[in-house]
Amino acid sequence: MSKKKEKPIAVSVIKRLPVYYRFLTTLHSKGVERISSSELAEKLGVTASQIRQDLSQFGNFGQRGYGYRVANLKEAIAKILGLDNQMDMVLAGAGNLGKAIINYPNFKRRGFYIKGIFDVNPELIGQEVAGLLVQDISLLADFLTNNRIDIGIITTPPESAVDVADIFVRGGIRGIWNFAPVSLNYSGKVLVENVHISESLLTLSYMIDEKFGSKS
Ligand SMILES: NC(=O)c1ccc[n+]([C@@H]2O[C@H](COP(=O)([O-])OP(=O)(O)OC[C@H]3O[C@@H](n4cnc5c(N)ncnc54)[C@H](O)[C@@H]3O)[C@@H](O)[C@H]2O)c1
Numbered sequence: 001m002s003k004k005k006e007k008p009i010a011v012s013v014i015k016r017l018p019v020y021y022r023f024l025t026t027l028h029s030k031g032v033e034r035i036s037s038s039e040l041a042e043k044l045g046v047t048a049s050q051i052r053q054d055l056s057q058f059g060n061f062g063q064r065g066y067g068y069r070v071a072n073l074k075e076a077i078a079k080i081l082g083l084d085n086q087m088d089m090v091l092a093g094a095g096n097l098g099k100a101i102i103n104y105p106n107f108k109r110r111g112f113y114i115k116g117i118f119d120v121n122p123e124l125i126g127q128e129v130a131g132l133l134v135q136d137i138s139l140l141a142d143f144l145t146n147n148r149i150d151i152g153i154i155t156t157p158p159e160s161a162v163d164v165a166d167i168f169v170r171g172g173i174r175g176i177w178n179f180a181p182v183s184l185n186y187s188g189k190v191l192v193e194n195v196h197i198s199e200s201l202l203t204l205s206y207m208i209d210e211k212f213g214s215k216s
Helices: 011-029 037-044 048-056 070-080 096-103 137-146 158-170 197-212
Strands: 087-092 112-119 132-136 151-154 175-178 191-194
Touching: 011 037, 011 048, 011 070, 037 048, 087 096, 087 137, 087 158, 096 112, 112 137, 132 137, 137 158, 151 158, 158 175
Parallel strands: 087 112, 087 151, 112 132, 151 175, 175 191
Antiparallel strands: none
């Protein structure tokens, strides 16, 4: 499954690709066959030249005067994002957020499979969530030795996150999707994507205040 890119692509570009992909998927499901970069840009709130510049880093997609074939571009972006590869994942922390992630059906549709769920709570261990039994966290290290897992998801409280991440790293995991509000630093050993849901909410709250003024 190794798929190292020859030339590093800016993270800002990589972060826009899923947005293009999601929108193209919607267009495709509505039967739209082609779209111009200016239409695509208008719908997504970016400039047409930004889209052309982003996509040109990966190859030649659109045709002048014709635009993009929706199905082709969608498939090409899926490939760039690695959605044509299966990514196997484990999750530590089967609480509120963990269960919501496990039960979300679209990850599987996009090639992300949760293979193991781990927790410390004896009341949760042995419970079935989305067809998998929650296992004792003490079994995680062995599980990683016996299964080739790509991504480890952390939805534990912050105080357990570093311990869990250490087990992931020792177990050979290549990427950590971390929802706990702690910084994980493993320069070079593993890629960490921190998801700060609360920060995103605070940003929205700030923007509401700025645009519409405070409620009082
Ligand atoms: N729920 C949200 O919307 C939300 C939003 C933003 C951030 N977060 C963060 O996500 C994390 C989970 O939040 P939650 O609301 O699901 O909490 P939760 O308390 O419902 O779930 C946490 C789970 O982690 C388990 N756990 C604790 N230590 C563990 C360990 N060492 N190994 C494995 N499992 C362990 C607990 O038993 C529990 O089942 C927290 O760090 C929280 O700050 C949650």
